[in-house]
Ligand SMILES: Nc1ncnc2c1ncn2[C@@H]1O[C@H](COP(=O)(O)OP(=O)(O)O)[C@@H](O)[C@H]1O
Ligand SMILES: Cc1ncc(COP(=O)(O)O)c(C=O)c1O
Ligand SMILES: [Mg+2]
């Protein structure tokens with residue numbers, strides 16, 4: 001077996017811009033991972049644009065693609081990555097796929113971004129929640145919810161770091177080895193906080209807020225966290241720092257570029273597509289300027 005890690009990534013594809021696989025595949029490849037991609041949708045753009053056009057991959061078609069991998073004996077993966085899923089049926093399919101991949105490789109690392117919503121608002125049908133909670137999340141090695149998603153999955157709310165630790169613990173109790181809150185509003189008005197936890201330790205990092213709404217950053221976060229977990233041999237602190245350093249640089253460069261073009265007012269989606277290609281060197285060698293600090297558990 002070749003020593004290059006192999007990722008199967010099941011996510012959205014957009015013709016223009018960077019969400020889903022368009023946001024995950026390039027960084028994974030740049031960081032030295034082989035990536036096989038299945039596109040759950042093919043849309044012209046992400047859904048924040050005015051007109052949404054494109055097609056959705058049906059479950060039978062996803063099954064057909066997986067079947068082709070199995071029949072040709074190319075279904076050995078070291079990592080499995082999933083994001084935005086639109087129906088409970090497709091999520092159930094994903095749970096089945098993980099189990100099958102683990103027959104081929106019992107050490108497969110499953111990275112699950114349980115995309116459901118943000119800031120109190122769902123952007124998937126509510127019927128997805130029980131499937132994540134009961135079927136998919138218990139299979140995850142690394143889970144990357146934002147605050148809202150972590151609260152939905154546990155039925156708990158977090159108002160401070162103590163509350164966040166309780167939510168994280170509840171997710172560990174479901175069997176998740178590494179829980180990463182990709183963003184929370186537990187910081188002050190200028191900072192959000194990300195938290196990463198495994199059985200040994202728990203770290204937080206403060207992220208200066210940039211005054212714009214980005215799309216695809218959650219997908220990028222999950223991909224980077226996967227890649228750096230692999231490259232640091234599961235060094236949790238360093239993985240969190242490398243992931244945040246990369247995102248920070250990309251988000252800031254993307255914002256600065258948008259502001260060069262449009263100095264004031266609300267930035268339209270097409271001006272704030274993530275500048276991944278332009279930041280290839282940062283992806284390869286992030287400069288850590290915010291260090292993570294340990295949250296002592298009592
Ligand atoms: N407005 C922003 N300012 C600074 N960083 C941001 C901003 N939006 C996203 N990020 C970065 O992207 C990461 C993922 O955030 P987000 O898109 O909120 O994820 P999710 O999809 O899980 O809600 C954050 O950890 C942060 O590093
Ligand atoms: C098609 C599609 N996939 C994925 C996403 C997820 O984006 P994010 O990484 O910001 O959660 C979006 C967001 O609009 C989307 O439209
Ligand atoms: Mg968010």
Ligand code: NA
Pocket residue numbers: 113144145146182183218221
């Ligand atoms: Na997330």
